[in-house]
Structures are given as C-alpha cells and as structure tokens.
Amino acid sequence: MAPTEEILNAEIKKWAQRLDDxxxxxxxxxQKGVEYLTNIKAYxxxxLHFxxxxxxxRAFEALL
Incomplete structure (x- = not known):
C-alpha cells in the first residue's frame, strides 16, 4: 500500500471513530434535528460502502 493510501485510511478510521463516539x-x-441525524447516518x-x-x-469525503 502506498504511503498516501495508508495516511488516508488512517484518517478515515480516526474520523469514523470520532463520528461514532x-x-x-x-x-x-x-424535526430538523431528526433530519440532520438521519443525513449524518446516511453519510x-x-x-462504509465506499x-x-x-x-x-469517496469514503473520506462522505465522512467530512
């Protein structure tokens, strides 16, 4: 794996964990809060799909 890809994967893991937390x-x-949370979970x-x-x-882009 290329160094750039390793860095990107590490960032995805870090931000995915922060979002989970x-x-x-x-x-x-x-209602607006429900809509926001629905969209956040969709992203x-x-x-994960990407x-x-x-x-x-695209996986990183979807998180941020």
Whole structure:
C-alpha cells in the first residue's frame, strides 16, 4: 500500500471513530434535528460502502 493510501485510511478510521463516539452522545431535538441525524447516518453508511468498494477518497469525503 502506498504511503498516501495508508495516511488516508488512517484518517478515515480516526474520523469514523470520532463520528461514532459523537453519535452515542447526540440526541435530536425537533424535526430538523431528526433530519440532520438521519443525513449524518446516511453519510456514515455511504462512507462504509465506499470503503468496501475500495474507494477511500469517496469514503473520506462522505465522512467530512
């Protein structure tokens, strides 16, 4: 694996974990909050999908 790819994969892992940690402590307030959390979780799932497909650039992009 190329050094750049290793760095990218490490960043994806770091930010995915931060998101997981934050979601545990996050609760929606009102309809807008529910919509925001739904979108956040959708992007998180997109990131996992892209990683499984071997596309770390899109996986990283979906997280941020």
């Amino acid at each position: 934050a979601l545990v402590r996050t609760h929606a307030k009102g 998180q799932n997109d990131s 990683m499984q497909k071997g596309d770390p650039v």
